[in-house]
Amino acid sequence: MKLGTFQAGLAAALLDLDAKVELASQPAFAVYRNTVMKGCVDALEANYPSVARLVGSDWFRAAAAVHVAARPPQDGRMLTYGAAFADFLAGFEPAGDLPYLAGVARLDRSWTQAHTAADADAIDGAWLAGLSPEALGNVRVAPHPAARWHWFPDAPIYTIWQRNRSASDSTDEIEWQGEGALLTRPRDAVIWREASLADCAFLDACARGMSLADAAVAAVTAQADADIADLLAGLLRAGALVVAPSTE
Template sequence: MLPEPSLPFAAAFAPALLDPARSTPSVVTGPNGKAAGRRYDVYRNNVTVSLIDALAAVYPAVQRITGPEFFRAMARFHVRSHPPTSPLLFEYGRDFPAFIEAYEHAQDMPWLADVARIERAWLDAYHAADAAPLSPARLSAVTPDHLADLVFVPHPAARCLRSQYAAVTIFAANRDGAPLPRIDASTPEDALITRPAFDVTVHRLPPGGAVFADGLISGLSLGEAAASALDAAAGFDIAANIAGLIEAGTFISLACGDPS
């Protein structure tokens, strides 16, 4: 069994891995103390390719939209400017959506960063802790005079994302490999990501739905979240939306305001 590398060695070895312009660190040597530039370059290339592959695994819809060649070129720039901070590959690329948003060659796809944000939320929901979702019967047992004061405890997997573009439709169309329909990308769409059991689901929310869901997930009472949603969309249907959120597994329990 090989010994673990010392911290000083690792500190000298690692910085040049993601920067091809930097020379091989002096601490890297081959047999009999000979230079090991080629060996280091092979290792450096393998690290970069592994991180690009990790991004492709997290963002398959983004890669399908751009094509593998464009995606891998964009991902390579990201890898060189954003080294990993965790040994877990699925954690890598949290800042990739923001990178896409600023990436010069993706400016003609302004919705692409939001599609990436949905994909990242999908993965985080997948790895979130398990929890039994709130039963609809639990809410129906609350008397009408206490409904406005109810506070909901969100499921660990529940996430809400808003977009100025048709990000949910674009995401869904590029995740299943089916023939792509014609999409009006300029239509704003908001997403609810949940995982009530084993499968992650992405729901497109109606007007006011994201304000409502976001409010409840962040700890607002049902009355406060409903008022915010009605300000955002005058025709907002409170009953239908709370039923939809519960059916989607957005919450696990009721907190304060529940009299029982």
């Protein structure tokens, strides 16, 4: 048997309980298979702690095992494993009465992305303040490489997520309304805060390479009562913006 054929068969048998290969019938192989499956499930539980806290470890690990069997790791870096887990939960029938669960998973994933993103120097507000009005309107800024933002129109996903991410014991009632979230890492640690619809529209526009003036228009179009000065100040405090790379 060629090495490549053996390796492919081994990989298939490890996560396919019904695999019809000779190797899978060997008693010792079951121990190895269980160890691999446990490692994958452990990685998902570590990468999605807010989801695990919401549903409990037993429910989470049962769901994770189904996901692992369908989407095994393609990369040895288990910190990044689970890119499709939120989409999996969105279509997972046992999670049908937890419509917010996929959104919480998306924020857990965003935390990982922010944590592993490239470093960059966030914009100093003093630099923007020193620009002339004309230059300020034409300047292009971009989201920090670690910035991740989401708008959830139908549920308070951010509040649910941050309470579980920080293991809060708060019993305050959650107002059921749309919310946004911004996560970034301007320095060593990932930080997060609630984001408005205008914040998300502004960041979307900056990510598309629009000027500061056009991004402001996009924000006000999305949320008519947006205060652009406050919005920009908040994003600068969060370290969510960098100078856009030159297109010349």
